[in-house]
Amino acid sequence: MEASNFACFFDIDGVITKGPNFITAAKPAIQTLIQLNVPVVFVSNTCMLESDKAKQLSAVLGVTIHPEQVVLAQTPMRTLTDFHNKHVLVSGQGQAEDIARMIGFKSITTIEKVCEAFPELDMVNHMNRVRLSEMISTQGLVHDENFRPIEAIVLLGEPIQWERSLQVIIDLLLTDDNPAIVSGDSNTKHDHIPIIACNRDLVFKAAADLPRFGHGAFLTCLETLYKV
Numbered sequence: 001m002e003a004s005n006f007a008c009f010f011d012i013d014g015v016i017t018k019g020p021n022f023i024t025a026a027k028p029a030i031q032t033l034i035q036l037n038v039p040v041v042f043v044s045n046t047c048m049l050e051s052d053k054a055k056q057l058s059a060v061l062g063v064t065i066h067p068e069q070v071v072l073a074q075t076p077m078r079t080l081t082d083f084h085n086k087h088v089l090v091s092g093q094g095q096a097e098d099i100a101r102m103i104g105f106k107s108i109t110t111i112e113k114v115c116e117a118f119p120e121l122d123m124v125n126h127m128n129r130v131r132l133s134e135m136i137s138t139q140g141l142v143h144d145e146n147f148r149p150i151e152a153i154v155l156l157g158e159p160i161q162w163e164r165s166l167q168v169i170i171d172l173l174l175t176d177d178n179p180a181i182v183s184g185d186s187n188t189k190h191d192h193i194p195i196i197a198c199n200r201d202l203v204f205k206a207a208a209d210l211p212r213f214g215h216g217a218f219l220t221c222l223e224t225l226y227k228v
Contacts, residue, residue, distance in 0.1 A: 007039035012057070014205035016042065021207070022060045030061050040065075045073040045199040045214065047092045047157030049099055073199035073215075074156050077103045080196065087148050089114065089172065091165055092156035099156060109150065111159065111168050117144035118179050121171055124163045149177040155197040158215045165218075170225055 010016055016026045033040050042057060042065065050067040057065040084104040090096050091111060100108050115122045120141060122128050135142065150172055159165040171179040173192040197219055203211035 004036065004038040007041065008033055009041045009043060012042050012044040012046070012053075016057070017060065018205065018207065027061055031063055034063050041069050041071060043071045045157075045201055045204065047074065047094065047096065047099065047199075047215075048072070049095060049102060050075065052095075074099060074103055077105075077154070077196065077198065080104070083152050083154075083194070083196065086151035088152045088154045089150045089169070090154045090156060091159050091169065093158070093160055096156050100154060105154065107148075109148070111161075111165050114147075114150075114168050114172075114179070115164070117147045121168055121179060122164045124167065143180050147178065147180070150193060151177065152194045152196060155195065155215070155219065157199060158213070158218045162218060162221065166222055166225055169222060173226060 010030070016022060016030070030040060042053070044053065046053060050070040050072060053070045053072065054065045054067045057070070081104065085106055087107040087109065088100070088105055089110070090100045090105070090108050092099065097108055097110065119128070119132050119135060123132075132141075153169060153172065168179075173195075175182050177193050197215075199215040200219060201214040202216035202220070204214045206212045
């Protein structure tokens with residue numbers, strides 16, 4: 001059978017799948033296109049490895065989907081080579097660090113590591129207040145003296161603990177990459193370290209009847225808090 005002179009791009013969420021379930025009509029449609037040698041590409045805002053998404057789709061659709069057929073929200077970041085050698089903070093869930101490395105970033109830190117270096121930052125968690133109080137009473141406030149300043153912030157997807165991530169990212173923006181150094185005019189708006197964000201969708205369709213908040217909602221919160 002001759003190759004087709006056109007290709008099909010499919011969104012995944014709400015088109016191929018709805019939450020953990022696939023949409024009934026999608027499976028035979030995709031199978032037919034592949035049997036007809038029509039090139040098929042799948043796009044999604046999911047924050048995961050292309051290889052894992054390809055395996056997931058293969059299992060759902062009953063056909064072999066290759067990683068090269070999957071384009072995710074972070075995939076275009078492969079082209080941002082000017083940032084790949086910078087020390088970046090990566091925000092997301094699951095395999096966010098692995099994903100960042102796969103798309104080219106070589107020097108990575110996380111919200112968790114920043115909070116370890118600066119234990120006074122995450123105070124929404126009341127248990128951290130207790131631990132910080134104990135630290136100060138026994139050894140004083142201790143920072144990681146080897147903390148490497150952040151040169152850019154890479155937001156791959158919505159984090160699990162929004163309040164902590166929002167606080168730490170704002171701290172980094174207001175202190176020019178190092179929360180241990182706070183200038184006297186930290187409330188004055190100025191140029192901050194670059195933020196690279198993918199997936200601005202405010203909501204997405206999942207198993208629930210009502211849409212779920214997506215990464216765009218997190219980005220809206222971040223932008224609003226920075227402007228306050």
